[in-house]
Every structure is written in structure tokens, then in C-alpha cells.
Amino acid sequence: MATSVIRTTCNQLIRRGIDLCRLYRHASLAVSEPGLRAVLDEDAQALAAMVVELQHEVALAGGEPRMHGSWRAALRCRMVDGVARTAARRDSAWIHALAQDESGLLRAFERAIAGLPEDSAKVLRRQLPRLRGIHLDMHSLAGPAHS
Known part of the structure; x- marks a missing residue:
């Protein structure tokens, strides 16, 4: 039973991770600031x-591990791209969208960990430092981006 739960839970998180990684990769090509591009690329690599x-x-x-994200990822990329193109501060629009989606992934991990037996939660708990690092990146960038 525990292996079935961990497979299902992990596959849901894998899908979300692939979706977010795709958004990060798209954003790293769309932003204008070279330093921001480097940070987004590093975070995309960490997510991958x-x-x-x-x-x-x-x-x-x-x-059978999930190998692809959802159709929503392509839609989200287009939507954020459209918002960013019309925004006065394009890079800020990307940062805001990434910070929002990244927070959602972190919360999904935390909820999954809370709902799993301790031995199964270890698998997900090992990923928390990486996700929290990305979280800190995005929210430290979001602070100055909105000023």
C-alpha cells in the first residue's frame, strides 16, 4: 500500500515539477537581465x-514514472509570456509568476509529506532543501522586482 501511495504522490509532484521546470526554462530565455537568466537557468536545472x-x-x-508535464504548462507559458510582453517591467512579471508557481510546488511537497507515513515521506523530505533554495531565490528577486 505504501509503495502505491508514494508512486501516486511522486508522480503528481513530478508532473508539477516538470511543468515548473518548463516555465523556468521559458522564462530564462524571455527575460532581459543576463544575471536573472543565469539564476533561472540554475533553478531550472535544480528542478530537473x-x-x-x-x-x-x-x-x-x-x-511507471511520469515523464511529461501537463498541457497546462504550455498554456501557463503562453499566458505569462503575454502578460510579460505587455508589462512595463517584463522581468518582474516573470519573477512574480515563477515565485507564485514555485510556492505552489513547495506547498504541494509539504502537504504530501504531512500526509505520508514517515518512512515514505523521507523520499520527499530529501528534496525540501533544493526547493527551499529555489524559493529563497525567487522571493529575494521578487522583493526588489516589485519596488
Whole structure:
């Protein structure tokens, strides 16, 4: 039972992680500030590494790991791109959208950890430092971006 729950939970988080990674990669190409591009690219790489680790855990548990995100990711990229193109401060629009989506992924991880048995939650708990690092990046950027 626990392996079934961890497979399902991990696959849901994998999908969200792939979606967010896609948004980060799109944003890293769309922003104008070179330093911001580098930060977004690093965060996309961290998300991709997290996804690979979760996919590995699902496979170890005997499941079929999710390999693709959702159709919503493409829609979200287009929507944020459209908002950013019309914004006075395009980079700020990207930062705001990424910070919002990243916070949602972090909350999803925290909820999943709270709902899983302790031994199963270890798999997800190992990813928290990486997610919190991305969280700090986005929210430290969002502060100056909105001033």
C-alpha cells in the first residue's frame, strides 16, 4: 500500500515539477537581465534534477514514472509570456509568476509529506532543501522586482 501511495504522490509532484521546470526554462530565455537568466537557468536545472530523482524513486517502487508535464504548462507559458510582453517591467512579471508557481510546488511537497507515513515521506523530505533554495531565490528577486 505504501509503495502505491508514494508512486501516486511522486508522480503528481513530478508532473508539477516538470511543468515548473518548463516555465523556468521559458522564462530564462524571455527575460532581459543576463544575471536573472543565469539564476533561472540554475533553478531550472535544480528542478530537473529533483524530477529525475523522484522518477528514480517511482521506478524503484515498481511504478511507471511520469515523464511529461501537463498541457497546462504550455498554456501557463503562453499566458505569462503575454502578460510579460505587455508589462512595463517584463522581468518582474516573470519573477512574480515563477515565485507564485514555485510556492505552489513547495506547498504541494509539504502537504504530501504531512500526509505520508514517515518512512515514505523521507523520499520527499530529501528534496525540501533544493526547493527551499529555489524559493529563497525567487522571493529575494521578487522583493526588489516589485519596488
